[in-house]
Amino acid sequence: MIFLLFLVLTLITAQAAESESLLRPNGVRLSVHSLTEIINRDTLKPAQENDGLPIAPMHYVELPLNHGDPTSPKFRNRYWVDDTYYSPGGPIFFFDNGESDAGGTEAYLRKGATGSLAREFKGYFLASLGRLEESVNLTVPGTRLLILWEHRFYGASMPDMTSAMRFTPDKIADYLKYHTIEQALEDVVVFAKQFTFGNEIVSPGEVPWVFLGGSYPGARGAWMRARNPDIFHASLASSAVVQLQMNFWQYYRVVEETMAKTGYGNCSADIRRLNKWVDNAFDNQNGSAVDQFLEKITGPENSDLWNFFHFDDSPDPEEIWDNRRLNLRGAIEIIFRDFQYVGMNGVLRVFCDGLQYFGDPKRGRTDFRNASGIFEAHNASAAIDIYAKVLAALWPKILDPTDYPPDGVKIDQVYSVDCAISQSTCKEIITLWSWVYQTCVEFGGYQTANVSRPTNLLPKFETLENDLKDCKGWFGNAVAGGPNLDPINKKYGGWNMNPSNVFWSDGEIDPWRSLTPNSIEDNAPKRPSTTKIPSSGSTAGGNTFFGFVIKGGSHCADLGQHVGQGPDENRTNLSPDTIGTKVPAGYVPEADTAHNLFKGALRIWLPAFKAHPLSSESTFNRDTVGSENNRPSRSNSDDEDGEKGLATSLSASRCFYSALIVIGVCAML
Numbered sequence: 250m251i252f253l254l255f256l257v258l259t260l261i262t263a264q265a266a267e268s269e270s271l272l273r274p275n276g277v278r279l280s281v282h283s284l285t286e287i288i289n290r291d292t293l294k295p296a297q298e299n300d301g302l303p304i305a306p307m308h309y310v311e312l313p314l315n316h317g318d319p320t321s322p323k324f325r326n327r328y329w330v331d332d333t334y335y336s337p338g339g340p341i342f343f344f345d346n347g348e349s350d351a352g353g354t355e356a357y358l359r360k361g362a363t364g365s366l367a368r369e370f371k372g373y374f375l376a377s378l379g380r381l382e383e384s385v386n387l388t389v390p391g392t393r394l395l396i397l398w399e400h401r402f403y404g405a406s407m408p409d410m411t412s413a414m415r416f417t418p419d420k421i422a423d424y425l426k427y428h429t430i431e432q433a434l435e436d437v438v439v440f441a442k443q444f445t446f447g448n449e450i451v452s453p454g455e456v457p458w459v460f461l462g463g464s465y466p467g468a469r470g471a472w473m474r475a476r477n478p479d480i481f482h483a484s485l486a487s488s489a490v491v492q493l494q495m496n497f498w499q500y501y502r503v504v505e506e507t508m509a510k511t512g513y514g515n516c517s518a519d520i521r522r523l524n525k526w527v528d529n530a531f532d533n534q535n536g537s538a539v540d541q542f543l544e545k546i547t548g549p550e551n552s553d554l555w556n557f558f559h560f561d562d563s564p565d566p567e568e569i570w571d572n573r574r575l576n577l578r579g580a581i582e583i584i585f586r587d588f589q590y591v592g593m594n595g596v597l598r599v600f601c602d603g604l605q606y607f608g609d610p611k612r613g614r615t616d617f618r619n620a621s622g623i624f625e626a627h628n629a630s631a632a633i634d635i636y637a638k639v640l641a642a643l644w645p646k647i648l649d650p651t652d653y654p655p656d657g658v659k660i661d662q663v664y665s666v667d668c669a670i671s672q673s674t675c676k677e678i679i680t681l682w683s684w685v686y687q688t689c690v691e692f693g694g695y696q697t698a699n700v701s702r703p704t705n706l707l708p709k710f711e712t713l714e715n716d717l718k719d720c721k722g723w724f725g726n727a728v729a730g731g732p733n734l735d736p737i738n739k740k741y742g743g744w745n746m747n748p749s750n751v752f753w754s755d756g757e758i759d760p761w762r763s764l765t766p767n768s769i770e771d772n773a774p775k776r777p778s779t780t781k782i783p784s785s786g787s788t789a790g791g792n793t794f795f796g797f798v799i800k801g802g803s804h805c806a807d808l809g810q811h812v813g814q815g816p817d818e819n820r821t822n823l824s825p826d827t828i829g830t831k832v833p834a835g836y837v838p839e840a841d842t843a844h845n846l847f848k849g850a851l852r853i854w855l856p857a858f859k860a861h862p863l864s865s866e867s868t869f870n871r872d873t874v875g876s877e878n879n880r881p882s883r884s885n886s887d888d889e890d891g892e893k894g895l896a897t898s899l900s901a902s903r904c905f906y907s908a909l910i911v912i913g914v915c916a917m918l
């Protein structure tokens with residue numbers, strides 16, 4: 250789920266140590282789109298055990314590191330196969346985990362959209378070929394094969410780490426140079442062609458394979474249909490951010506408008522007042538003001554957080570200010586962390602209500618909509634003090650310091666880890682870097698401040714220039730040209746692409762919708778969409794696409810736990826009346842509408858599947874789109890604004906959701 254789509258943020262800073270520059274993770278802009286995450290965020294409580302059924306077993310497939318080189322070394326890519334209710338004939342549902350460690354997600358395959366689809370579609374598609382009619386019992390209900398796929402360079406799908414060794418920018422960039430969109434798409438193609446399951450007939454030439462994904466994986470599903478229609482018969486492109494864009498200030502436009510609409514307009518005014526103070530401190534190079542503010546958040550009660558933030562005594566003044574910038578980003582932008590998943594029903598609401606409560610404890614503790622804002626009620630220094638107090642209360646609940654950095658490695662030790670000695674720790678650390686790298690070389694998508702908007706919610710240091718500078722600090726000269734968006738946008742057409750047998754679902758208040766065919770931004774093509782299901786192999790006609798926007802829905806809303814589960818009195822929704830001491834989930838009823846549209850489409854598309862020979866030729870074309878990213882001579886690409894920069898991550902970090910459960914205004918006090 251894109252994309253990961255992509256929020257607060259483990260920030261990462263580069264710092265010089267002795268003669269070599271070392272990478273140092275610091276805050277985070279991370280993406281996590283595993284099904285586990287979506288399901289946990291959907292209910293905001295740990296997903297239940299998987300019906301007491303055995304969990305899908307894990308497998309590895311050997312794949313070339315560089316599909317453009319027949320002599321390439323191989324690496325082992327991880328996947329899981331859930332065959333609990335398998336009966337012959339497919340289809341094969343392929344769930345793409347995307348930009349995170351997929352480990353643990355296998356327990357949730359039978360939940361949410363994946364489980365719902367698997368229960369619905371029986372194994373008669375092979376029979377429809379007229380080949381195995383007699384051996385297939387059409388009356389036996391059951392799940393089809395579910396495959397969970399881990400993306401290269403995430404989790405355990407790591408090429409040999411010896412070359413990464415210690416974390417210098419050049420070494421990391423060299424290690425990640427085959428971490429490209431095209432290489433990772435070809436991984437799936439090669440896997441699908443050679444996949445076997447006992448003696449069953451599972452080849453994509455003989456049974457339909459269906460790609461399921463949201464966010465970056467949603468885009469992968471759409472790209473896959475354009476690229477390899479003989480391998481994947483259909484795709485669910487949920488929140489599929491197929492338009493790569495450098496400067497993505499529109500992300501926060503959606504947040505701004507949602508705050509205003511839900512009665513939190515004065516809270517966003519408070520955020521802007523704080524940002525103004527931050528802007529002044531940076532303009533005046535008032536380091537003690539910034540450091541004192543950060544210290545109020547990290548200590549002394551939050552001393553564990555001290556390791557998370559950095560206060561460097563670097564002699565290089567510019568570096569000190571870069572560190573302050575990244576530390577502040579981590580500290581104050583955490584309030585937007587889960588917005589893309591739950592809108593105003595998560596951290597942002599807790600923060601806004603918390604401001605008012607701390608600002609005036611006599612007012613009670615539940616509903617602070619339409620409150621006046623603390624900068625109106627207090628003088629600036631008192632308001633800033635309150636602001637820091639609320640962040641201090643939020644931080645330890647949002648970020649479990651024992652969970653980050655990985656494997657109990659303290660932040661200060663991260664950059665001294667030697668991958669030759671500690672591979673498992675390195676896998677976790679590289680997984681954290683992996684999406685950041687993708688944004689630096691191919692994605693862009695940076696969530697910048699647009700200071701000409703009166704409702705802008707970010708400090709003005711959130712510029713493309715700074716994002717680009719950070720990339721260079723983390724990955725060295727290999728990324729000096731900035732992300733190269735053009736090849737992928739050109740090859741697939743961005744939000745103008747129109748492959749057949751794809752369903753494009755988006756959430757109305759998902760900021761990532763702005764980079765999909767359902768975008769309503771000024772720079773978007775604003776193509777017409779239809780909910781009329783096109784026949785298999787056809788598009789909806791002209792520029793029209795088969796898609797749906799989920800009212801009130803967030804990122805990947807049609808993939809979560811409640812989707813397709815039928816009526817459940819325990820579901821919560823985004824009604825404003827549910828605010829209070831518990832955080833409601835992101836489920837909205839129209840997520841089911843989207844899900845049912847896709848099911849309806851599969852009822853038409855799957856039976857139309859025809860057996861076909863698979864080409865043995867590689868579909869990886871190194872001349873069209875890069876096989877490697879590590880090319881200092883890469884041509885720069887310009888976005889509409891002619892600016893260069895970097896993308897932010899699509900989503901929040903893994904450790905976050907369990908903490909959310911306990912967050913409530915009461916829990917903070």
Ligand SMILES: *[C@@H]1O[C@H](CO)[C@@H](O)[C@H](O)[C@H]1NC(C)=O
Pocket residue numbers: 386387388389
């Ligand atoms: C098909 O499965 C149903 C349900 O298990 C069973 O009652 C029926 O006898 C089976 N038919 C054949 C031809 O195997």
Ligand SMILES: *[C@@H]1O[C@H](CO)[C@@H](O)[C@H](O)[C@H]1NC(C)=O
Pocket residue numbers: 509510511512513616618619
């Ligand atoms: C707060 O303001 C919104 C409009 O901004 C309004 O719809 C809502 O009813 C108000 N809520 C309360 C509790 O006053």
Ligand SMILES: *[C@@H]1O[C@H](CO)[C@@H](O)[C@H](O)[C@H]1NC(C)=O
Pocket residue numbers: 533535537538
């Ligand atoms: C720096 O900020 C502090 C606290 O906000 C303030 O007291 C001080 O006057 C500022 N110093 C300068 C040089 O602006």
Ligand SMILES: *[C@@H]1O[C@H](CO)[C@@H](O)[C@H](O)[C@H]1NC(C)=O
Pocket residue numbers: 509512513514515516618619620621622625
């Ligand atoms: C802002 O605060 C004022 C009181 O100062 C209140 O009347 C108004 O409804 C609030 N507006 C919003 C959008 O919260």
Ligand SMILES: *[C@@H]1O[C@H](CO)[C@@H](O)[C@H](O)[C@H]1NC(C)=O
Pocket residue numbers: 627628629630631
């Ligand atoms: C700001 O308000 C606080 C508490 O309300 C008070 O203690 C402080 O003296 C005020 N500061 C200024 C500069 O007015």
Ligand SMILES: *[C@@H]1O[C@H](CO)[C@@H](O)[C@H](O)[C@H]1NC(C)=O
Pocket residue numbers: 496498699700701702890
């Ligand atoms: C900032 O937002 C306005 C619309 O509010 C837009 O016209 C402008 O292009 C944006 N600026 C940049 C640098 O993208």
Ligand SMILES: *[C@@H]1O[C@H](CO)[C@@H](O)[C@H](O)[C@H]1NC(C)=O
Pocket residue numbers: 816817818819
């Ligand atoms: C709703 O939640 C309660 C308490 O957890 C549970 O007992 C009940 O079965 C749930 N209802 C449904 C329809 O799942």
